[in-house]
Amino acid sequence: MDEGVYYPLLKNYSYFMPTRIVFGVNSISRLKEELKPFAFKQALLLTGRTVCHTEACAAVRETLSSLGKSVEFTSISPEPDVSLLANLSEEVRRNPPDIVVGLGGGSTMDMAKVASLVAANEKEPLKYFKGEPVARKGPPIVTIPTISGTGSEVTPISILVEKTAKLALRHHALYPSLAIIDPTLSVTAPPTATASAGMDALCHAVESIMSVDSNPITSSLAFEAIDLVDECLEKAYCNGSDIEARNGLALASALAGMAFANAGLCIAHGIAYTYAMRCGLPHGTSVSVAEPYAVEFNAPAIPEKMKIIAAGLGIDTEGLTSSEAGEAAAMRMLDITGTLGLPMSLEDLELGEEDLEPMVDDLLKNYNRFIVKNPRKPSREDLLFLYRNMLEGY
Numbered sequence: 001m002d003e004g005v006y007y008p009l010l011k012n013y014s015y016f017m018p019t020r021i022v023f024g025v026n027s028i029s030r031l032k033e034e035l036k037p038f039a040f041k042q043a044l045l046l047t048g049r050t051v052c053h054t055e056a057c058a059a060v061r062e063t064l065s066s067l068g069k070s071v072e073f074t075s076i077s078p079e080p081d082v083s084l085l086a087n088l089s090e091e092v093r094r095n096p097p098d099i100v101v102g103l104g105g106g107s108t109m110d111m112a113k114v115a116s117l118v119a120a121n122e123k124e125p126l127k128y129f130k131g132e133p134v135a136r137k138g139p140p141i142v143t144i145p146t147i148s149g150t151g152s153e154v155t156p157i158s159i160l161v162e163k164t165a166k167l168a169l170r171h172h173a174l175y176p177s178l179a180i181i182d183p184t185l186s187v188t189a190p191p192t193a194t195a196s197a198g199m200d201a202l203c204h205a206v207e208s209i210m211s212v213d214s215n216p217i218t219s220s221l222a223f224e225a226i227d228l229v230d231e232c233l234e235k236a237y238c239n240g241s242d243i244e245a246r247n248g249l250a251l252a253s254a255l256a257g258m259a260f261a262n263a264g265l266c267i268a269h270g271i272a273y274t275y276a277m278r279c280g281l282p283h284g285t286s287v288s289v290a291e292p293y294a295v296e297f298n299a300p301a302i303p304e305k306m307k308i309i310a311a312g313l314g315i316d317t318e319g320l321t322s323s324e325a326g327e328a329a330a331m332r333m334l335d336i337t338g339t340l341g342l343p344m345s346l347e348d349l350e351l352g353e354e355d356l357e358p359m360v361d362d363l364l365k366n367y368n369r370f371i372v373k374n375p376r377k378p379s380r381e382d383l384l385f386l387y388r389n390m391l392e393g394y
């Protein structure tokens with residue numbers, strides 16, 4: 001960076017983060033000690049169909065059983081939907097837990113938060129995703145990520161799919177009480193999953209800085225996260241057992257989560273939601289297609305922030321205009337997605353010109369929550385222009 005302090009030092013703001021984080025290689029071995037203070041009688045362990053057969057899951061299962069009763073719900077799948085939510089609620093009502101542990105990826109941790117909510121609030125859970133006020137905080141939530149990127153381990157947010165729309169529930173009661181972040185649990189994650197989740201962390205960090213609600217705390221966290229992903233993602237993709245790179249990504253995921261839980265996300269996440277389900281894309285992959293174009297679009301509106309983002313991506317910004325810094329940042333992101341073998345344009349997703357207007361309409365109708373955080377307010381024409389850029393790619 002070529003000039004003084006970027007942060008608006010006279011800005012007033014708040015920051016909240018109640019989750020205890022236990023981080024590092026083999027930190028899973030501390031689970032028993034960390035769980036004892038909760039003095040639970042009935043635990044609910046949430047996992048997916050693959051994770052439930054792993055050694056890590058066996059260890060968590062054993063630890064829970066040594067401290068109290070424990071039941072397991074192993075049916076969490078990516079993009080949890082309304083029917084999964086109904087099954088999970090039934091399980092929670094059958095055996096009301098006084099602690100909920102989510103071991104897995106973002107979907108599993110998201111559903112652990114919902115299970116806690118259901119345990120303390122009697123209405124049909126879908127209603128809470130549609131604005132019903134949450135009356136009570138549920139039992140403590142423990143998150144143990146097995147892949148790095150979603151940030152769900154430290155956020156108070158849960159995502160649910162209803163038909164083709166993604167609903168978000170955000171409430172302070174959904175903050176995990178404890179996150180055990182052990183990078184060794186992600187070593188067996190396949191390269192494609194590593195790539196998608198890692199890009200999600202990068203996008204969370206970039207959008208946290210761009211957000212109109214960023215502050216010096218969230219931007220500091222996000223800058224470190226960008227730097228870590230820039231350094232570690234390609235390494236972890238090429239060599240899954242590179243434990244240093246896995247550590248870097250695990251930290252980036254948490255830092256970016258701590259940033260966006262307070263700053264919010266902006267337009268690229270909203271854009272991604274307009275084609276992710278239809279194209280069957282993992283979440284991070286869908287956002288990474290949109291992010292470089294969103295960064296370039298926003299650059300003129302946020303000159304100082306754009307230089308921070310570019311610097312995090314290893315770019316020397318001296319003498320660059322904000323648009324040049326934005327373009328350089330976009331190019332570096334595309335460079336990373338190229339290395340990871342991810343799609344880089346809407347044409348790569350087999351979308352065409354005829355799809356653009358319906359996607360713009362969908363974005364404006366269903367995902368305004370991201371547009372309000374975006375630093376440059378887009379008109380419908382701006383959005384069509386942005387989508388058209390994404391269609392052809394660079």
Ligand SMILES: [Fe+2]
Nearest residue numbers: 200204283287
């Ligand atoms: Fe995301």
